[in-house]
Amino acid sequence: MKKYIEQNKERFFEELFSLLRIPSISAKKEHKGDMVRCAERLAELLLEAGADEAGVYPSDGNPVVFGQKIVNPEWKTVLIYGHYDVQPAEPLEKWKSDPFEPEIHDGAIWGRGANDDKGQLFMHVKAFEFMVRTGQLRHNVKFMFEGEEEIGSPSLPAWIRDNKERLAADICLVSDTTMISEKVPSINCGMRGLAYLEVKVTGPNKDLHSGHYGGAVANPINVLCDMISSLIDKEGRITVPGFYDDVVELSDADRAQLSRAPFDLEEYKEFLDIAEVKGEKGYTTMERTGIRPCLDCCGIWGGYTGEGAKTVLPSEAHAKVSMRLVPDQTSEKITELFKKHILSIAPPYVKVEVTPCEGGDGFLIPITSDAYKAASKAMAEVYGIEPVPSRGGGSIAVLAEVQKILGIDPLLMGFGLERDTIHSPNESYLLRQLFAGMESIALFYRYY
Amino acid sequence: MKKYIEQNKERFFEELFSLLRIPSISAKKEHKGDMVRCAERLAELLLEAGADEAGVYPSDGNPVVFGQKIVNPEWKTVLIYGHYDVQPAEPLEKWKSDPFEPEIHDGAIWGRGANDDKGQLFMHVKAFEFMVRTGQLRHNVKFMFEGEEEIGSPSLPAWIRDNKERLAADICLVSDTTMISEKVPSINCGMRGLAYLEVKVTGPNKDLHSGHYGGAVANPINVLCDMISSLIDKEGRITVPGFYDDVVELSDADRAQLSRAPFDLEEYKEFLDIAEVKGEKGYTTMERTGIRPCLDCCGIWGGYTGEGAKTVLPSEAHAKVSMRLVPDQTSEKITELFKKHILSIAPPYVKVEVTPCEGGDGFLIPITSDAYKAASKAMAEVYGIEPVPSRGGGSIAVLAEVQKILGIDPLLMGFGLERDTIHSPNESYLLRQLFAGMESIALFYRYY
Numbered sequence: 031m032k033k034y035i036e037q038n039k040e041r042f043f044e045e046l047f048s049l050l051r052i053p054s055i056s057a058k059k060e061h062k063g064d065m066v067r068c069a070e071r072l073a074e075l076l077l078e079a080g081a082d083e084a085g086v087y088p089s090d091g092n093p094v095v096f097g098q099k100i101v102n103p104e105w106k107t108v109l110i111y112g113h114y115d116v117q118p119a120e121p122l123e124k125w126k127s128d129p130f131e132p133e134i135h136d137g138a139i140w141g142r143g144a145n146d147d148k149g150q151l152f153m154h155v156k157a158f159e160f161m162v163r164t165g166q167l168r169h170n171v172k173f174m175f176e177g178e179e180e181i182g183s184p185s186l187p188a189w190i191r192d193n194k195e196r197l198a199a200d201i202c203l204v205s206d207t208t209m210i211s212e213k214v215p216s217i218n219c220g221m222r223g224l225a226y227l228e229v230k231v232t233g234p235n236k237d238l239h240s241g242h243y244g245g246a247v248a249n250p251i252n253v254l255c256d257m258i259s260s261l262i263d264k265e266g267r268i269t270v271p272g273f274y275d276d277v278v279e280l281s282d283a284d285r286a287q288l289s290r291a292p293f294d295l296e297e298y299k300e301f302l303d304i305a306e307v308k309g310e311k312g313y314t315t316m317e318r319t320g321i322r323p324c325l326d327c328c329g330i331w332g333g334y335t336g337e338g339a340k341t342v343l344p345s346e347a348h349a350k351v352s353m354r355l356v357p358d359q360t361s362e363k364i365t366e367l368f369k370k371h372i373l374s375i376a377p378p379y380v381k382v383e384v385t386p387c388e389g390g391d392g393f394l395i396p397i398t399s400d401a402y403k404a405a406s407k408a409m410a411e412v413y414g415i416e417p418v419p420s421r422g423g424g425s426i427a428v429l430a431e432v433q434k435i436l437g438i439d440p441l442l443m444g445f446g447l448e449r450d451t452i453h454s455p456n457e458s459y460l461l462r463q464l465f466a467g468m469e470s471i472a473l474f475y476r477y478y
Numbered sequence: 479m480k481k482y483i484e485q486n487k488e489r490f491f492e493e494l495f496s497l498l499r500i501p502s503i504s505a506k507k508e509h510k511g512d513m514v515r516c517a518e519r520l521a522e523l524l525l526e527a528g529a530d531e532a533g534v535y536p537s538d539g540n541p542v543v544f545g546q547k548i549v550n551p552e553w554k555t556v557l558i559y560g561h562y563d564v565q566p567a568e569p570l571e572k573w574k575s576d577p578f579e580p581e582i583h584d585g586a587i588w589g590r591g592a593n594d595d596k597g598q599l600f601m602h603v604k605a606f607e608f609m610v611r612t613g614q615l616r617h618n619v620k621f622m623f624e625g626e627e628e629i630g631s632p633s634l635p636a637w638i639r640d641n642k643e644r645l646a647a648d649i650c651l652v653s654d655t656t657m658i659s660e661k662v663p664s665i666n667c668g669m670r671g672l673a674y675l676e677v678k679v680t681g682p683n684k685d686l687h688s689g690h691y692g693g694a695v696a697n698p699i700n701v702l703c704d705m706i707s708s709l710i711d712k713e714g715r716i717t718v719p720g721f722y723d724d725v726v727e728l729s730d731a732d733r734a735q736l737s738r739a740p741f742d743l744e745e746y747k748e749f750l751d752i753a754e755v756k757g758e759k760g761y762t763t764m765e766r767t768g769i770r771p772c773l774d775c776c777g778i779w780g781g782y783t784g785e786g787a788k789t790v791l792p793s794e795a796h797a798k799v800s801m802r803l804v805p806d807q808t809s810e811k812i813t814e815l816f817k818k819h820i821l822s823i824a825p826p827y828v829k830v831e832v833t834p835c836e837g838g839d840g841f842l843i844p845i846t847s848d849a850y851k852a853a854s855k856a857m858a859e860v861y862g863i864e865p866v867p868s869r870g871g872g873s874i875a876v877l878a879e880v881q882k883i884l885g886i887d888p889l890l891m892g893f894g895l896e897r898d899t900i901h902s903p904n905e906s907y908l909l910r911q912l913f914a915g916m917e918s919i920a921l922f923y924r925y926y
Contacts, residue, residue, distance in 0.1 A: 057786030118788055121685075181786055208690065222689060226787045235751035237569075237902040241670060241872025242656065244802050245772025246763045248756040251797075252710065252775050258700060259707035303683035306827040308696040315694045324693025327700050328790050329781035334798060338505030338629055339674045339835040340566055341800050341873075342776050342901055349699075350782060352789050354692050379754040387787040424689025425789075453790055454685040 031472040034160050035465050042156060043134065045075055049114065049148045050132040050141045056092060056115035056181045065092040065177045068114045072175055073097060079155050080162030081173070087193075091185035092177030096196070099162065100170045106478065107170040109199035110158075111432065111440070112151030112206060113179030116143040117453045124455035138450075138458040145459040146452035150205035150445060151175060153464060157471035169475055172199055176428070179206075182224065182388030183428035190428075190435050201401040202432050203474070205467060207422050207444025212462070214292050215413045216420040217405055218442035222323070223355035223392035224425040225364040229254070229372060231347045232381040237333075238343040248379035250347040251332045257375055257382075258327055258349060266310035268325050268353070270371040276358045280321055288320065291418045301448065320421030321356055328352045350387070354423060361389030361427075390427020393440070401441045401478060408473035409443070412466050443470060479920040482608050483913050490604060491582065493523055497562065497596045498580040498589045504540060504563035504629045513540040513625045516562045520623055521545060527603050528610030529621070535641075539633035540625030544644070547610065548618045554926065555618040557647035558606075559880065559888070560599030560654060561627030564591040565901045572903035586906040593907040594900035598653035598893060599623060601912060605919035617923055620647055624876070627654075630672065630836030631876035638876075638883050649849040650880050651922070653915060655870050655892025660910070662740050663861045664868040665853055666890035670771070671803035671840035672873040673812040677702070677820060679795045680829040685781075686791040696827035698795040699780045705823055705830075706775055706797060714758035716773050716801070718819045724806045728769050736768065739866045749896065768869030769804055776800045798835070802871060809837030809875075838875020841888070849889045849926055856921035857891070860914050891918060 035042070054068040055061045069086045076084035076097035084097025092115065119129035119142045127133050132141035139149065154173070161167040174197065176186045190197060210216040233250035234243070263269050280288075293316050299307065309318035318324065332347030334340035355364055369384045376382035396402065397419045410416045422442065429440040445467035450458050483490070502516040503509045517534045524532035524545035532545025540563065567577035567590045575581050580589035587597065602621070609615040622645065624634045638645060658664045681698035682691070711717050728736070741764050747755065757766035766772065780795030782788035803812055817832045824830035844850065845867045858864045870890065877888040893915035898906055 057784065057788060059785065118782070118784055118786075120782065120784060120788075124685075180788075224689070224789070226789065233750075233752065236899055236904075237572075238750070238899075239872060239901045240774045240776055240800050241672070241802055241870070242767060242896070243750075244767065244774045244800065244871060245770055246755055246757045246766040246871075247750060247752065248754075249774045251778050252706060252773075255703040255706040255775065255778070258703040262700065302686070302691075302695060304681065304695065304827055306696075307694055308825075308827045309694045318694040319690060319692065322693055325700075326688045326692045326697045326791055327703065327781065328688055328788060328792070329783045330699050330703070330795065331779045331783040333775065333777035334566070334568065335777045335779040335796070336505065336566060336568065337507070338566075339798065339800075340505060340628075340776060340901070341672070341674065343774055344776070347778065348783070350787065352688050352692065352787075354689055377756070379752055379756045422689070423692060423694075424687060448690065451684055451686075453687045453788070456684075 031157070031160050031469045035468060046149065046152045047132045049152065050143050051130055053130045054115050054177060055118050056178050057118050065115065069093045069095045069177060072114055075155055076173055079159035089185040089189040094186065094189050095175040096173065098170070098172040101167055102170070105169055107172060107199040109172045109174060109197060109202045109438070110154045111202050111204045112154065112175045113147045113177065114151070114175050115177040115180050116146065116148070117180050121455060126456055137462065138460045140456060140458045142457055144457050145446045145450040146457065147179065147206045149459040149464060150467065153205055153445065153467040153471055157468045160472055161475055167475065169478070172197065179426065179428065182226070182390055186428045187431040187435065190431065194435065197436055199436065199438055202436070202438050202440040204426065204429065204440050204442050205444055206426055207424065207442050208446035208448060209444055210291055210418060210420060212447065215409050215415065215417040216291065217402065217409070217417045218422040218444055219397050219419045220394040221392055221422040221429065222425050223359060223361050223430070224388060224390050224427060225353045225355060225361045225368065226388040227351050227365065227368060228385045228387055229349045229351060230383045232345060234343070234345055237345050240341040240343040243343050247343060248377070249343050250380055251344060253377060253380050254332065254347040254349055257372065260375060261325055266308065268323065270367050272367050273364065277323060278357045285317065288316065288421065289314065291316065291420055319423030323353060323355050323359060325351065325353045354425065355392050357392050357394055360391050365389055390425055391430040392425065393430045393433055395439045395441065399439060401439070404478035405441055405443050405474050407477045408470045411473055412470045443474070479605065479608050479917045483916060494597065494600045495580045497600065498591050499578055501578045502563050502625060503566050504626050505566050513563065517541045517543050517625060520562050523603055524621055527607035537633040537637040542634065542637050543623040544621065546618070546620040549615055550618070553617055555620060555647040557620045557622060557645060557650045557886070558602045559650050559652045560602065560623045561595045561625065562599070562623050563625045563628050564594065564596070565628050569903060574904055585910065586908045588904060588906045590905055592905050593894045593898040594905065595627065595654045597907040597912060598915065601653055601893065601915040601919055605916045608920055609923055615923065617926070620645065627874065627876065630674070630838055634876045635879040635883065638879060642883065645884055647884065647886055650884070650886050650888040652874065652877065652888050652890050653892055654874055655872065655890050656894035656896060657892060658739055658866060658868060660895065663857050663863065663865040664739065665850065665857070665865045666870040666892055667845050667867045668842040669840055669870040669877065670873050671807060671809050671878070672836060672838050672875060673801045673803060673809045673816065674836040675799050675813065675816060676833045676835055677797045677799060678831045680793060682791070682793055685793050688789040688791040691791050695791060696825065697791050698828055699792060701825060701828050702780065702795040702797055705820065708823060709773055714756070716771065718815050720815050721812065725771060726805045733765065736764065736869065737762065739764065739868055767871035771801060771803050771807060773799065773801045802873065803840050805840050805842055808839050813837055838873055839878040840873065841878045841881055843887045843889065847887060849887070852926035853889055853891050853922050855925045856918045859921055860918045891922065
């Protein structure tokens with residue numbers, strides 16, 4: 031496939047850029063039109079790549095792109111999952127280029143979605159094109175691209191249930207994760223779940239002069255800080271009662287196996303420019319993001335946040351809280367426990383509301399399957415080294431649902447790198463990884 | 479003066495509105511031009527009202543309006559202080575009318591600055607006009623209106639020092655405070671000082687994916703919450719070491735005297751729609767805002783604050799912290815203590831910066847002075863009840879400086895009411911209070 035990439039590279043860039051230029055931000059309602067535009071463009075690309083059929087299908091939310099090529103009903107079927115929606119680009123002032131006008135320099139593509147997930151799903155479209163055009167395809171291939179992954183895939187499970195027959199396959203192949211490093215390729219064999227909620231604290235019914243009332247009326251920002259602060263104890267453990275009840279504790283043998291993945295703490299700290307790491311006592315950094323749950327405040331706001339000094343005792347304060355979950359925690363149960371706990375610690379001098387925003391369960395997949403072995407062999411050939419099984423800290427909420435509804439395992443061949451800073455300003459995707467991904471996927475078809 | 483008001487009321491409104499329409503927001507640099515426009519309009523109004531001279535004087539910051547009428551050098555001189563700058567109008571969506579297009583309804587003027595302080599300083603201009611035009615003025619009157627009160631009067635002390643001779647007077651009369659209620663008029667005999675700082679917490683050098691890093695890297699929002707939360711203990715006391723060292727503890731007799739001011743806790747809670755008040759243990763609500771210092775988070779921000787769920791572990795979090803001070807705390811010392819404390823509790827996994835924004839000392843004034851007695855007599859005549867001496871929780875940073883540099887006491891005849899919600903959306907000023915203020919000031923001249 032190397033030669034095919036070399037010959038078609040400029041066209042590949044133009045096609046991928048046509049997707050990246052569409053601001054398909056699922057978290058913002060005003061981009062509804064962009065979601066449809068992006069879905070339509072993607073269906074077009076599938077047809078051009080050689081799909082027998084490809085279309086844009088309505089769901090309860092943003093449309094789903096489905097396309098397929100059935101070569102021989104007797105052969106194995108690969109279902110490819112990806113998402114065409116992207117994270118918001120804020121903070122915009124930190125971008126060095128326009129997030130929705132992709133650029134190539136320093137060996138990478140720069141722009142929102144360059145990696146997550148437009149860049150990664152594009153590898154599948156092009157590997158498929160290569161297999162079709164060179165007459166090598168010995169599988170049936172189905173594509174399912176959704177537009178709500180970044181908001182927790184609220185509509186896709188129902189769509190999958192409604193289209194169960196159409197989606198029948200032997201494996202669900204996904205490129206939406208990172209590998210440990212270019213030198214240490216890895217395949218994700220588990221991901222964390224997510225429970226994401228918004229907390230609103232209301233004090234007085236109007237913003238007050240902090241001089242006239244300060245000291246006598248509870249300040250909702252201070253109360254919110256107290257509440258957030260109380261959620262993690264000195265050992266780095268989450269204080270929500272029942273939070274750890276269902277957490278699968280790994281055996282020493284399992285932990286030893288996972289610890290084989292190389293990790294350099296000094297490099298990690300240098301990359302992030304931090305003096306020390308911080309997390310749950312008794313676990314390593316890799317364990318803290320791989321096999322342990324965590325709680326993060328993803329956003330907070332209240333009062334006066336403009337220039338200069340405004341002396342206000344505000345009426346409201348808000349926070350967005352994300353919890354990453356591990357097997358066998360469920361998003362539903364943790365969401366309920368969190369709500370109950372937050373309301374129980376709300377002091378009487380404020381009103382507290384909790385709104386669930388997003389959720390999904392984590393999952394684990396076996397490294398003994400044929401599909402895992404084929405992926406491992408393919409990547410070993412491209413990278414010259416056998417990939418390490420790893421655990422991803424992130425969440426792809428819908429994959430646990432795929433497992434449940436379709437009864438097939440997901441296989442996570444991710445080609446992102448930490449340097450790509452997905453979800454952050456200046457997201458990028460190395461051309462080397464884009465091309466190595468295409469090659470690995472093409473080889474996967476050969477070995478699966 | 480009642481009759482004079484009745485005859486001239488429409489002109490009064492037009493003149494006051496011409497000030498209110500200018501968005502003279504000192505906290506925002508883009509309003510520099512509005513500051514000058516507002517100052518010029520005010521000088522014009524002083525000349526029209528009968529000042530011998532009035533002009534706009536440069537300072538290191540926004541210009542100062544100074545005007546005067548010297549009737550007889552042998553007579554007593556009243557220096558009137560006020561400020562023509564206003565607080566930002568945010569949150570704009572909570573205003574029922576345009577903050578800078580004043581309206582009259584429900585017996586009040588609505589708009590930013592309707593009370594604080596354009597409405598209140600305007601009473602002085604009109605009471606002066608009345609005294610001049612009716613030939614009753616038996617004092618020399620000087621006006622000093624600044625444009626930086628809402629940002630802590632950074633330039634005025636130097637301007638006062640440079641213009642010490644010009645400002646020589648016997649008393650500094652100020653209307654920039656509230657009274658307890660229309661039924662319980664009061665005169666402020668002390669105000670709190672202020673120390674206002676911004677705290678910035680930096681974790682990783684870029685926003686991170688909360689799945690990939692959550693649990694292993696300190697989240698600056700969570701750390702900021704921990705730090706803010708630790709600043710006030712369970713008893714409602716501020717934990718900054720040395721914070722209370724200089725606080726003047728009132729005698730039981732003094733506390734008994736202050737507690738004579740009527741206060742209805744149920745009404746207070748109902749007005750604010752809160753189930754309980756909260757503050758320092760061992761003190762009443764009135765004491766907590768009058769004679770005790772406090773700490774409030776006036777603003778907080780960090781991470782994703784838009785619609786929907788963005789799973790980010792942000793690089794930075796920010797807070798604005800205001801401390802109200804009482805005699806004999808100084809803003810300078812408390813600012814230093816706070817900085818030192820915040821840096822000392824900053825954990826090693828983040829970087830913390832503290833930037834002082836604003837400050838000023840509190841002050842006390844004697845209720846035995848001729849000026850206080852004259853004000854008390856004047857207000858008793860207008861309201862039919864003797865005003866109560868009270869302590870204001872707010873701060874007018876520059877008045878402690880007036881006391882020090884000019885050697886004269888401020889006298890705080892404030893006619894605002896809590897219902898006016900200054901610094902908040904839908905600021906207003908009751909016409910009854912506007913007119914009662916004018917009458918009281920005119921009578922003050924008679925009795926002083």
